[in-house]
Amino acid sequence: MHAAYKLHERRDTIFEISGQRFEPSNPGFAEAIARAHAGRLRPRCLCRSEGAEMYVARLAHGYVVKRMPDTGNRHAADCPSFAPSAEQTGLAPLLGSAIREDPATGITTLRLDFPLFRSRQTGYSTVASSSAHVYGVSASGTKLSMGGLLHYLWEHAGLTRWHPGFEGKRTWAIIRRHLQRAADHVIAGGCSLGARLYVPEPFSLANQDEIRARRWANWSSAAAQEGRHQQLSLLIAEVKEVLPARHGHKAVVKHVPDVAFTLDEPICKAIGQRFSRELGMWTSGPDIRMLMLATFELRPAGVPAICGIHLMPVTRQWLPVDTMNEQQLVEQLVRDGRSFKKLLRYDLRCGEGQPSVALLDRGEPAKLLIA
Structure with missing residues (x-):
């Protein structure tokens, strides 16, 4: 895993590049990392006195500095690149097999245990009835389940970190970007995951x-x-909300009010069985939002159908x-300004003894909390 410094910059993050020190806000930083990329140079993050080697990747929107694979615990707890060791999360079994990161190109290749296409001969009900592909609760470690992919994107987007300064600023537009x-x-x-991903933009009547x-x-690629x-x-x-429809059921998502x-029916029934705990939290907790990652196709009438x-x-x-x-633990930490x-x-699988939170504001090392 890695961090991209155009997402959550810190003013005091300091990189050493070719003997010079830069903060991401400094004039010349963009040019310096572009030169580092061209020369295949490795910047060093100076969050600790010994420094931690990074690399530069070129993406569609420019150059970004990323941490080397599985080196998050070499960074200071308050550094944006910090992460506990993979063994303290569910990431360890997936690295090098389901998740392969190439520092030379900045490209990460994921192996998924659910399909991103279906043959014309395969009926929709066959896809929907295959719980191993549709829900993917526990992968073997060689492939990433649907839930694992959502966790990967959420963490890689920097959305697992919280700082009091984020209060009121983490809008859906920020989440989407x-x-x-x-x-x-x-x-x-x-294929490129970005080309297949649809995240609704904030809806506006004026636009x-x-x-x-x-x-x-x-959506045209799903036709x-x-x-x-x-x-x-x-x-x-x-x-x-999820509602009965004239035929089957329908899922209504925010920012898509018109479709x-x-x-x-088979997939709707399976959702109630597989996600009973999550749906119970959503029903009983007024402060819970429900996110979904879904694969979908466009049926002949242009109707999006979840697979x-x-x-x-x-x-x-x-x-x-x-x-x-x-x-309750997370909300208390937010209220306490942690x-x-x-x-x-x-x-x-969800079980006892697994760390839930790493505190980043009490020096080093980060303190792990179990809910």
Whole structure:
């Protein structure tokens, strides 16, 4: 995993590049990391006296400085690149197999245990009834489940970190931008994840025609094409409600007020069985938001239909929580004005003894809390 400094910069982050020291806000920093990329030089993060080696990647929106794979625990606890060791989260079994990062190119390749396409001969109900592909609760470690992918993008986007200065500033527009950037340099299923990902933009009546045009342009890749396997698109959105429809059910997501995503009966029934704990939290906790990652296709009438889905409860600050105890812990830390990182389980099942939070504001090392 790695951190990109155009997402959550700190003013006192200092890099050493070719013997010179830079902060990301300094004039000349962009040029310095561009030169480092061209010369294949490794900047050093000076959050600790001994420094930690980084690398520069070129993305669609410019150059970014990232930490070397699995080196987050070599950084100071209050450094944006800090992360506990992979063994303290659910990440360790996935590194090098399901998640492969190449510092030479800045590209991360993910192996998924759910399909991003379906053959024209395969009926929709066959895809929807395959719980191993649709829900992917626990992967073998060689492939990433749907829930694991959502955790990967959430963490890579910097959305697991919290600082009191974020209060009131972590809007859906910010969430969307960070998720899109997180997907930009990821390859999954042999193609760019960013090209397959749809995250709704904040809806505005004044700009509804332009928003709809951009939405349909994004969804066009999920339309059936004669003689070809049908690609599935990925959706990350906040669920507003799931309702019975004239045929099956429909999922209504925020910022898409004019189109609902259809759910066939088998998949809707499976959701109630697989996500009973998450749905219970959503129902009983007024401060819980429900996020979903879904694969979807466009049916012949242009109707988006969900093929696979994973649900993730988050707090009002968009921090993932697995249980009510975790929610109470995270919300108390927010009220107390603490800085922390929410740790994710990826494809590990929820269980006792796993750290939930790493406190980042009490010196080194970071203190781990269990909900």
